[in-house]
Amino acid sequence: MSHPILLIPNNNNNNNNVFVLILQFLIFYITQQLTPHLLLHHLLLHKSFYSHRDLRSLMAIFLARSRATAVQRYVRKNVGFSEIILGVRSSCNSSSSSSSSSSSNIISQAVAGKYFRKHLLPSSCNTTKSFSTAAGRFKSTAAAVDSSFVSESDDDQALDFPGGKVTYTPEMKFISESSDKRVPCYRVLDDNGELINGSHFAQLSKEVAVKMYGDMVTLQIMDFVLYEAQRQGRFSFYMTTIGEEAINIGSAAALKEDDLILPQYREPGVLLWRGYTLQQFTNQLFANKDDDGKGRQMPVHYGSKKHNYVTISSPIATQLPQAAGMAYSLKMDKKDACVVAYIGDGGTSEGDFHAGLNFAAVTEAPVVFICRNNGWAISTNISEQFRSDGIVVKGRGYGIKSIRVDGNDALAVYSAIRAAREIAVTEQKPVLVETLSYRVGHHSTSDDSTKYRTSDEIQYWKMERNPVNRFRNWIERNGWWSEQQESELRSSIRKQLLQAMQTAEKTEKPPITEMFSDVYDVLPANLLDQEKQLTESIRKHPKDFPTDFAV
């Protein structure tokens, strides 16, 4: 890496060499053959060969040149990097200064590094401000400093580095792979639905609480009836939300209508909360002509522009970087709204999880990331999915505020999401919420989860930790709900659902033209050709094709 045109003096105490060197450097610099970058690069690589006085003389000359700003920036950037490496090394080797001429000698480099730092940096690196890019969007660039990493003894030796000063420590200490205590889980209601003393939570009106409960019950009934209907072969596929009703409805209730939802596939409750009807749900499941998605996607891939619920796609985590882009748009338009993106525990292993959180953090986009940690990604347990303390701790790595919430406590979910939304919108930055819950149902109708987990485990979560029962206990305690209301609600929803399903089943399929539309805004020539060819095939071989499609 060394620049071949530069001489390397082999005695760093020979002051006579300094003149020669300076002259040499100046000639090259002036004739533009040697850019300040190259020079500094060379100095850094071979600093062990120069005494710090040499270096200071050289630096003084170069910093005085007209390109001083660029040079300073370069010094900060590169000295900074070397310091990180050399600083650690020098703490292990505080022995004699070495004048060895071997450039691969770690000790001599380390000592030189120390010299370089002590004697050179203070003069050139005190102007912190020119460092940060001053764009408004990047106001909060500086990293928050964890007090446990600040050493008092050495803090006068702070390293000026992008994102804020970094203090030095003579102690060689690795940060632990996880904290001693797991991040606690915020909850408000205990397992029996009793309010825990001293809880912080957002007040719920009777009206909202009862609607929340009603929608959770509706989800339960949808899951029961529609799962069975799928098993009977009435439509092709279904995914339940059993066990995660509180996350669905608690979060939905905490948001505003203008907040844009980017769901995964186990959040139909958010759409239900926003007024999507049972008829609309079943139209999608049966892929009939009234399906908003025109029958093009598998069941449960709902989407509704009217309800600010972006159509679901099967690939995992792809919605997260999109969430950052959408939220950035809201930010630019100064909207009083945020994007809410849902993901499961398995999804946090995807590259798009990283991309989404990092982009949202860097662009300071108002996104609330809600991770439903339900313990299972199909058959893969979280113990095989990631290390450390789950998802909540990942937030800090991206510079994102995070909280862990009991996903089976609707009131806690509601309260946490309300607060998260507030942070996202008012502070204009992303927030990460990890909800702990359990996927009581199978992954989908194509899965049998008893092959990889015990029925006892499923039963425990279904009965002891049931989120719907817990919330019911709470509203009953408040005198907002009765047994009679319960049975009336259940039978009424059941009736509506069966009716909706019947209607959806009878409704004809979308016309064949919808197979070709919307690939592009208009039909290109190849699709017009193919449509014509297909129509011809149907005419010739009507028996080869389903008959309930209008040609």
Next chain:
Amino acid sequence: MATSFRRFGRRLVGSISRNNFSTSCEKQLIQQQDGGGKSLNLYSAINQALHIALETDPRAYVFGEDVSFGGVFRCTTGLADRFGKSRVFNTPLCEQGIVGFGIGLAAMGNRAIAEIQFADYIFPAFDQIVNEAAKFRYRSGNQFNCGGLTIRAPYGAVGHGGHYHSQSPEAFFCHVPGLKVVIPRSPRQAKGLLLSCIRDPNPIVFFEPKWLYRLSIEEVPEDDYMLPLSEAEVIREGSDITLVGWGAQLSVMEDACIDAEKEGISCELIDLKTLIPWDKEMVEASVKKTGRLLISHEAPITGGFGAEISASIVERCFLRLEAPVARVCGLDTPFPLVFEPFYMPTKNKILDAIKSTINY
């Protein structure tokens, strides 16, 4: 890994002229029929298009790795200063993030102009492009779309780019309904086509021939103009054989046409410009006239877009063809650094194929 290499972008291109292939690209490329406007190279034409796009639509954004200071190929020079860091900005080094972010931005009614620093690095974003951008409109029943998304990426050989600064991945994207793929051949084309892409209501992958960024210079009108997508162009008329290509390869093909003419062979050269959905009719009409077809591209021959053109034209012109369709393309190896002159579909390889097709 990629960052340090990518930094070479500027130098790579700057030193092209030292590399002399038999199919020399030294001469300035295909001149437009009518003049007008200033003499511009290709990257400046792109830059001008981006200026116009940002100027004419306050909802347009330009972002990607290192775009803020002007980009490693200088295509985004001056944009951040003029339009501010909130509309022209650097992103983290993460292609899937760039495209995902762009889809989100576009889905909110913005013109999202995303830059992938090299087409060779577009693959981390493949899922976002193929499964998300391309299907966004269709899967939602036209409730949502990300039509405002344009992904720009420099592609193709550059003299010494090796595996990861030379590839031509257009065929991958031509297999995806819902996407458009556009490749310009010259500065004037680049400006007009890019503006069309940015304003087209469909997600588009726009590959820029990086070899030509500085090398190709022509008069480019200064005003805001657009060139139609999915319309090919006959850039050289002829009667004996039709040659179809796109991007940087057209200059090599034109050289071959000139040499063939000296031997009495009249070649018709077509610039496809939009690869999907492509202008089959124009190619068909030309082949019906000449009775012969040669396709040439830098990408490996097997599964290249030339195969699709060949198959379609054989379907439509079988009885008019007087010889098998010829393909002169990159070889089926990874893009090989030191062997690049051997790998490339050079002028004389094309000339030989023209002659053997004529003499079939």
